[in-house]
Amino acid sequence: xxxxxxxxxxxxxxDVQVVAVNGITCHIExxxxxxxxxxxxxxxxxxxxxxxxxxxxxxxxxKLGGMDVSRLTENxxxxxxxxxxxxxxxxxxxxxxxxxxxxxxxxxxxSGVRNKRQRAMEALESVGMANRASHRPTEISGGEQQRVxxxxxxxxxxxxxxxxxxxxxxxxxxxxxxMAVLQQLNRQGITIIIVTHEEDIADYTQRTIHLRDGxxxxxxxx
Amino acid sequence: MNxxxxxxxxxxxxxxxxxxxxxxxxxxxxxxxxxxxxVSFGRGHxxxxxxIFESMGANAIYIxxxxxxxxxxxxxxxxxxxxxxxxxxxSNRAPSIDVVAPMxxxxxxxxxxxxxxxxxxxxxxxEIAQAISYPVAEGEFISEDDxxxxxxxxxxxxxxxxxxxxxxxxxxxxxxxxGRKFEIIGVLEEKGAMFGAADDFVMIPLTTMQSRILGQTTxxxxxxxxxxxxxxxxxxxxxxxxxxxxxxxxxxxxxxxxDDDFVVIDMQEIINRMHEVLGIFQVFIxxxxxxxxxxxxxxxxxxxxxxxxxxxxxxxxxxxxxxxxQDILRQFLIEAAMLSLSGGVIGxxxxxxxxxxxxGVELGAxxxxxxxxxxxxxxxxxxxxxxxLASGIYPAYRAARLDPIESLRHE
Numbered sequence: 001x002x003x004x005x006x007x008x009x010x011x012x013x014x015d016v017q018v019v020a021v022n023g024i025t026c027h028i029e030x031x032x033x034x035x036x037x038x039x040x041x042x043x044x045x046x047x048x049x050x051x052x053x054x055x056x057x058x059x060x061x062x063k064l065g066g067m068d069v070s071r072l073t074e075n076x077x078x079x080x081x082x083x084x085x086x087x088x089x090x091x092x093x094x095x096x097x098x099x100x101x102x103x104x105x106x107x108x109x110x111s112g113v114r115n116k117r118q119r120a121m122e123a124l125e126s127v128g129m130a131n132r133a134s135h136r137p138t139e140i141s142g143g144e145q146q147r148v149x150x151x152x153x154x155x156x157x158x159x160x161x162x163x164x165x166x167x168x169x170x171x172x173x174x175x176x177x178x179m180a181v182l183q184q185l186n187r188q189g190i191t192i193i194i195v196t197h198e199e200d201i202a203d204y205t206q207r208t209i210h211l212r213d214g215x216x217x218x219x220x221x222x
Numbered sequence: 223m224n225x226x227x228x229x230x231x232x233x234x235x236x237x238x239x240x241x242x243x244x245x246x247x248x249x250x251x252x253x254x255x256x257x258x259x260x261v262s263f264g265r266g267h268x269x270x271x272x273x274i275f276e277s278m279g280a281n282a283i284y285i286x287x288x289x290x291x292x293x294x295x296x297x298x299x300x301x302x303x304x305x306x307x308x309x310x311x312x313s314n315r316a317p318s319i320d321v322v323a324p325m326x327x328x329x330x331x332x333x334x335x336x337x338x339x340x341x342x343x344x345x346x347x348x349e350i351a352q353a354i355s356y357p358v359a360e361g362e363f364i365s366e367d368d369x370x371x372x373x374x375x376x377x378x379x380x381x382x383x384x385x386x387x388x389x390x391x392x393x394x395x396x397x398x399x400x401g402r403k404f405e406i407i408g409v410l411e412e413k414g415a416m417f418g419a420a421d422d423f424v425m426i427p428l429t430t431m432q433s434r435i436l437g438q439t440t441x442x443x444x445x446x447x448x449x450x451x452x453x454x455x456x457x458x459x460x461x462x463x464x465x466x467x468x469x470x471x472x473x474x475x476x477x478x479x480x481d482d483d484f485v486v487i488d489m490q491e492i493i494n495r496m497h498e499v500l501g502i503f504q505v506f507i508x509x510x511x512x513x514x515x516x517x518x519x520x521x522x523x524x525x526x527x528x529x530x531x532x533x534x535x536x537x538x539x540x541x542x543x544x545x546x547x548q549d550i551l552r553q554f555l556i557e558a559a560m561l562s563l564s565g566g567v568i569g570x571x572x573x574x575x576x577x578x579x580x581x582g583v584e585l586g587a588x589x590x591x592x593x594x595x596x597x598x599x600x601x602x603x604x605x606x607x608x609x610x611l612a613s614g615i616y617p618a619y620r621a622a623r624l625d626p627i628e629s630l631r632h633e
Contacts, residue, residue, distance in 0.1 A: 054542065054626050075546045082544020093539050093630065097238055109227055110544040152543065 086153025247565030249518025254569025257511030345431025361408030538629025554618030562610020
């Protein structure tokens with residue numbers, strides 16, 4: 001599913017070069033549920049952005065589903081994000097003035113499908129949020145917002161869902177619910193990668209990759 | 223993302239920020255409504271004035287002496303004489319000329335009872351009624367007989383009549399004109415206040431004016447100030463002018479190469495000059511409108527830039543879920559275009575209401591006409607949309623270029 005070969009990402013900040021990811025080689029199989037852990041500045045966000053096709057590596061090869069995506073154009077990457085990847089963010093990142101169902105429809109708007117409303121409702125249904133379809137993000141709880149965000153991530157039937165601290169802004173009880181939803185999606189065959197700093201969350205995954213200073217320092221299978 | 227979805231999304235965004243959107247389009251609204259209304263009004267005015275001039279005789283030609291043009295309304299001091307007028311009336315020598323109406327104008331005092339007015343005193347012959355249509359409202363016009371016998375009769379302009387007599391019937395009353403008694407034989411219809419004191423005058427027989435009021439003769443004969451002439455038809459105006467020129471040059475002994483001592487101007491020329499003046503006025507209005515639209519465009523650009531900054535995170539979210547550069551670009555361009563289009567449509571509506579409101583308003587005898595000028599409406603609307611799109615390009619380009627990772631971090 002995901003093949004990273006000697007991936008390096010260097011940022012230039014003024015005259016200073018910052019090596020955010022330093023020669024990472026890593027493989028993630030289809031249907032795996034993997035967590036990435038590491039202290040802040042360890043490069044885990046950069047790695048997520050690279051895997052999520054929001055950014056391209058400075059060097060190295062990234063194959064997603066057998067396709068080399070490390071040298072694609074901005075528009076080609078947008079297309080891959082739209083059709084193959086779903087994002088779940090710590091701060092939910094829903095459009096504040098749009099209803100839940102409109103938020104869920106958003107990826108479909110850019111892939112040009114016809115039955116947007118129906119598919120968005122099905123996605124909301126699968127995360128138990130159909131009864132909140134016409135609510136705006138400000139009218140529902142954090143946990144509910146994150147479920148709506150998960151519905152948005154899965155609405156276009158992606159093969160990969162990337163979750164960046166998905167439980168960072170909700171309480172423990174709600175965390176369990178969100179992780180249950182992600183586990184359920186994983187059981188349906190979707191590859192899931194979670195960035196977290198909580199061991200509890202990492203325990204839900206089959207494998208944890210530990211990063212430090214842009215390199216993999218440890219891998220632990222459960 | 224298809225066009226319709228972009229339009230719906232843009233509309234929702236603008237609708238959510240109603241007040242801001244309304245203020246943003248104000249410049250465009252004012253620009254479009256001002257240009258369309260003022261041009262419509264100006265054209266209506268132009269048509270009105272043209273109609274008034276043409277009612278005074280589309281074939282009319284005026285001859286004045288070159289000196290009296292500079293000397294002002296000082297009486298008949300110029301080179302033209304009543305004999306000149308008689309010569310022009312000879313249809314063998316001037317076949318293109320129909321009616322010849324010599325006249326003299328002088329400001330003078332008119333007294334009736336305690337009422338005392340200084341008005342234009344015009345010495346005329348009966349032909350004036352044909353050269354310039356001056357219908358008599360009451361009584362009768364000055365006759366050939368009055369001119370021949372130098373009778374002391376007078377016709378009043380409608381304003382002079384009401385100033386002196388109020389609502390009373392002036393017919394048969396005696397007034398004093400420059401100290402001499404005149405009997406009123408008629409009152410003229412109201413003509414409108416297009417040319418200052420158009421209805422404020424007293425008409426008396428030309429001969430009476432010359433001998434009793436002015437008492438002037440020159441070596442050439444009895445002087446007149448203006449000779450009004452009509453051509454037999456509009457296409458004979460140029461021929462009539464040539465005949466006037468050759469007869470008067472011969473009579474005034476002007477040699478080849480010397481300047482005329484008279485000035486000839488015809489109604490078409492007057493109308494053309496008026497069109498020129500009004501044309502400059504229209505260009506001026508157009509420039510004011512263009513500036514207003516430019517300012518409106520800058521307003522749109524300003525708000526669009528603010529909007530891009532405010533919605534950085536939204537742009538990041540859209541890009542993360544698959545929006546391409548062109549999707550974001552199009553969304554912001556459509557927002558700018560919708561702003562300017564709605565501004566333009568509102569401006570047009572205001573202009574339309576304005577033209578309907580002023581149409582038919584009476585200013586004295588002048589009834590305002592302002593038919594909405596469709597061509598200007600289309601041009602103003604197109605320019606408004608163009609301005610909106612042009613001002614949207616830079617903000618939209620900035621939005622489209624935003625990096626998704628940076629945008630998602632934006633607070």
